[in-house]
Amino acid sequence: MKQVLFSVKENTPLTDNVYKMILTGDCSDITASGQFVNIKIDGLFLRRPISVCDREGDTLTIIYKVVGKGTEIMSKMPEGTVLDVLTGLGNGYNLELCGENPLLLGGGVGVPPMYMLAKELRNIGKKVTVILGFNTKSEVFYEDEFKSLGCDVTVTTVDGSYGKKGFVTDALPESYSHFCCCGPEPMLKAVYKSTNTSGQLSFEERMGCGFGACMGCSCKTITGYKRICKEGPVMKKEEILWED
C-alpha cells in the first residue's frame, strides 16, 4: 500500500452514469489486476474504493458508476483535480491459475477489472474468452477495448436489446481452462454454480479503511475468516462459503 497524490487527466462518461477517469501518479504499488484503490473525497469521511481498470507506467484508469454522493462528486471533477489515493490494495487475480484458455466474466461495473486481467493474460499469450453482461444496450461499454486486445468477446443483455439475450451464464463456451469473474453477488453465485472448472471471483463489501485495519469487510470462507479488502477481494472458487 502507498498513499499517492494523483491528478485527474481525463474524466469522461462512457454511459449515462458510468464514467472513465484517467489519473496520473505513482502506480508502482499496483501489482495485479483485481486490486483496487481507495480515494479520499473532500467533504466525505470514508474513502471510496474503486477497482483498477488499467495501469500503464504512471497512468491509472478507473471506471466508476455514479451511485451516491461520492461518485456524484467524482463525476464532476475537472481535469487537474488532485486526489489523495491509497494504491495497491487487495490481492488481485493470480495469473498462474488461469491455464491456457481462461474465461473472463464481467457484469456491469465488474467489467473494468477484467480489462487489465485480459491484457495481462494476452501479454503472456493466453487465449482469452470474455463475456460482458449488462442490463440493456445503453449500459454497454468497453466491448471494443476487449476486442482490440484480441479477446473472443460476447456481450449479453438481460433484455436482449444488444448482443446475446440473457445473463453471462447463458453464454458460457464449451470449454475453458479456468474462470475469473467480477460482478454483483447474484451473478457471482450463478457463475459459481454453472461453471465446471477452477476459478477466481471478486467480492464487494462496505469497507471502513480498505487496508485491513478495521475488520469492517470480513467474510467467512472454507479456509477461515478473510478481510475482503486485504486477503480479498479475489477469492478462489474452492474457498468460497456462501452466507445465504
Added chain:
Amino acid sequence: MKQVLFSVKENTPLTDNVYKMILTGDCSDITASGQFVNIKIDGLFLRRPISVCDREGDTLTIIYKVVGKGTEIMSKMPEGTVLDVLTGLGNGYNLELCGENPLLLGGGVGVPPMYMLAKELRNIGKKVTVILGFNTKSEVFYEDEFKSLGCDVTVTTVDGSYGKKGFVTDALPESYSHFCCCGPEPMLKAVYKSTNTSGQLSFEERMGCGFGACMGCSCKTITGYKRICKEGPVMKKEEILWED
C-alpha cells in the same frame, strides 16, 4: 438581510496578517456604515461575520485579520471564488447623531468600518477627525485612505514606533461634536470613559446566526436586552451597561 452570491475580485494583504478583500455582488441591502456581512466558508459550520469597510454600487470591500481557521481559509481564496454571503446585517452608525465635527476612533480591525462612516460624513460635508490606533508600525493600514477623504487623521501606536505613542485616548482633540468608535473592548471602555460628548460604539461577540434568531450574542443595556447582531453592533453611549 439578503442572501447574495459574491465573487472575489481582489484579496491582498495590507499587513502581515490583515487582508483586504474586494467582492462583487448585490450590495443593495447594505444601508449603513457599521453593518456587517456573514460569510459561509466551505468545510466550516458557522458563517464568519466581517464588518463592511466600503460599498460602491456592486463592489463590497471588507478587511479582515487572520485569527483562526475561517480567516485563514479566506486569506487563501483566489480571485473568482464565489461566496455565499448574508448582507446588510446589524444596525450601523446613525449619521444624524454625529453633528458638525464628529470624532471617529478605530482600533486594529476596528478601523475598516470607520472608513465607510468617514466617507458618508464627508459626503454630507462634515468636518471629520479620525484617530487610528495600532500596536506597532508594521500593523498600520489605511492612514492614506482616510486622508484622501479629507479627514484630519492621527495614528497612534502603543509602542510609539509610528505616529503618536500610546492609545487612541491619548490623542483626543480639544473639541468634537460626537464620537463613533470601533475596536477591542478595552479600547471601547477607555473611549467611553475619556470622552465628554454623546457617542456610538460598535461591539463584538461570538455569533450563531448573525441575524437575530439564536440569541447567541445577547447583551444587557440600560434600555433592555439587545442582540449585538440585530439591535447592534452599534450602541449609543447612553445605553451601554458594562458587564464587568
Added chain:
Amino acid sequence: MGRLSVNLCGVELENPVIPASGTFGFGYEFAEIYDINCLGTFSFKGTTKDARFGNPTPRIAECTAGMINAVGLQNPGVEKVIAEELPKLKKCFNKPVMANVSGFSVDDYAYTCEKLDKEEQIGWFEVNVSCPNVHGGGMSFGTDPKAAFEVTKAVKAVTNKPVIVKLSPNVTDIVSIAKACEDAGADGISLINTMLGMRIDLNRRTPIIKNKMGGFSGSAIFPVAVRMVYQVSNAVSIPVVGMGGVSSAEDVIEMMMAGATAVEIGAANLINPFACRDIINELPQVLDKYKINEIKDIIGVVE
C-alpha cells in the same frame, strides 16, 4: 391535503417540516425574508414563567459539522410572550404554532402552559424537559423517568391541546423516559434535544463557552438522533417528532423512515435562514427519487 401532509396528534400539517425552538425566535425575523406560512408549523422560543436573560456570553462555539450553544432559555416570560410576541406572530403566521415551554419546577411548567392554553394560535405544547443549559432544572426533568412523568401529568392537567414532550439524548435509556411520558398521558414525543458538549480555546486555555458546557447540535449529531427516534418510535404508540442535525430533504426522509411523523430543523436555520423553505421545496423531487408516493407512507417503514 397534498402528498407532503402528515397528521400530528390530530392536527393536520401541510408538510412535516418544523423549525425547532430556539432557532426561529417567534417567527417574524424569518417572515422578513420569506413567507413562513409554507412551514408545517414551528416551535417558538422556549418560554418560561418569568423573564430570563439567560447565560453570560460567549454562548456559542463552533464544532466540526455543528455548534454548541449555551443561551440558557433567554425569553421575556410567558406574560410578555402572550402580550407582545404572539400578536406580532399572528401578523405573519396563520397556522397553529407549537408552544415550547420550559420550567424549573413542575408548577412552573403547569403555570406557563395554563397561561398559554387560552391562546387559540397555539396548536400543540412542546414541553422541554431537556434543556442542557440551565442549572437546577431543565435537563434534570428529562433524565429521570419519574420527573418526566410528573411534568407531563401536570401539563396534561391544565390543557386539552396535544402535549409533546421534548427529550434529552444525554441519557442511558431513552426508551424508559419516553414510556414514562406516554404513561403520564403525553400525546407525542419529540427528540433529540442537543447533546452536552464542550470546546476549549487553546490560546486562553479556557472553555470557549462562558458556561463551560453547552448544547451540541448540527449535522454531526444526526446518527444519534436517527437511532433514538428509531428506538422510541418502536417502543411507544404515540407520534414521534424527530430532530437532531437534520439539514436536507433526504435527512427528513431518513428521520421519517426511522419513525418520525414530523421533523424539526434547528441549527440548519442559523446557517441558511432559508433552510426550511428550501427543504420543503426539495421534498417532492426527493420523494420521486425514492419512489415515495405520499410522505406519510414512509413513517416508521424501517423494521
Added chain:
Amino acid sequence: MGRLSVNLCGVELENPVIPASGTFGFGYEFAEIYDINCLGTFSFKGTTKDARFGNPTPRIAECTAGMINAVGLQNPGVEKVIAEELPKLKKCFNKPVMANVSGFSVDDYAYTCEKLDKEEQIGWFEVNVSCPNVHGGGMSFGTDPKAAFEVTKAVKAVTNKPVIVKLSPNVTDIVSIAKACEDAGADGISLINTMLGMRIDLNRRTPIIKNKMGGFSGSAIFPVAVRMVYQVSNAVSIPVVGMGGVSSAEDVIEMMMAGATAVEIGAANLINPFACRDIINELPQVLDKYKINEIKDIIGVVE
C-alpha cells in the same frame, strides 16, 4: 524524555499518542507502511476469551464527519492472540502495548486478563466495558456503576499491571461510572468509546448496518468526548486517557487541556493510515504555537 513525554499509570510514554483499539489491528498492518515505534503505545484489537467472527456485514456506514461500525469484537480469542499475534507484534513494536479486553461475564474478563498478564509485552490493560456492538454483554457493563465496579475488581485481582477501564458515552451520568471504577481499584479511565448511532439506506428502506445500530465515531463526536473527559478528570484522581474524534495535533492538545494524560486516536487511522505518525510529527510546532513548553504542563489546565 523529551517535551512530548507523559507518564501513564507509572509507565513513561515517549508521547501521548495512542492508536485506539479496533482501528490498528495488532499493529503489523501499519508496521508495513511506517515504523510504529514512533507511537507512545497502542491499544490492540479487542480480545475475548473465545474466538469471535463478530457481526454479519454490512458492518460499516458513513456519516457526516464520522462513521458507524458494528464489527462486534472479531478476534481470534486470547489463546491465539498470545500464540500468534503477540509474537508477530514483537517483531515490529518494541514498547509496552496496551491490551484491550472485552467479555460477556465478569469471569470472562478475569480469565482473559489472567492469561494475558503473563505476557511481558503488555504494559497496561484497557478493559472495555463499553462495546455497543455485542448483545448481552459489552456495553451493559459500562452503563451500570455496580457492574463496572465488579469487572474492575475482578480484573485487578488477576494482574499487577495498570488497569484502565474504557467507558461508554451512552450514559446519563458518566462520572458515577468512572468513580465506581476508581473505587474498585482502577488505575486509569479511558473514554469515550463510540456513541450508539444508526443510518438508513433510503433506497432499501433498511438500516445500512446489518445489526441495525452501531458505534458512531469520528470528528463529529469530539465535543462530547471533550466534555466527558473534562467531567471525569475533574471527578477522579486517577489518570484519564481521552479519545473520541481526535484527528489533529490541535485536537490532542484540546483533549489534554480538558484533562487527558494521553490521547487515543481511532477512526482517523482508517481514513489516513499515517494519521498518528503525522500528528506526532506536528505536535512540536503546535506546542510552540500555543506557547507550551512540555506537553505534560497542559494536562487538565482548564479549570
